[in-house]
Amino acid sequence: MKVSYYCDNCRSFINQTEIEEVNLHSFMNGSLTQEKWKDIINYNDQDGLLLYSLCVSCVNKIGAPPEE
Ligand SMILES: [Zn+2]
Numbered sequence: 033m034k035v036s037y038y039c040d041n042c043r044s045f046i047n048q049t050e051i052e053e054v055n056l057h058s059f060m061n062g063s064l065t066q067e068k069w070k071d072i073i074n075y076n077d078q079d080g081l082l083l084y085s086l087c088v089s090c091v092n093k094i095g096a097p098p099e100e
Contacts, residue, residue, distance in 0.1 A: 033051060033052075034049075034050055036082055037085050038085075039085065039086055041086055046087050
């Protein structure tokens with residue numbers, strides 16, 4: 033399935049990748065808890081799974097996303 037990354041700060045497109053659905057579970061469980069994923073996951077037909085991160089310029093500007 034398609035996965036699209038957008039910047040959480042400036043909303044610019046970062047990256048798009050394909051992941052196999054069999055890998056989706058481990059992919060999603062890799063770094064975040066299920067609870068946290070529910071907060072950030074969006075889906076649409078055009079972009080597939082939408083994930084929000086920070087683009088390079090925003091990381092440089094405001095630093096890495098805060099740990100919760
Ligand atoms: Zn940005």
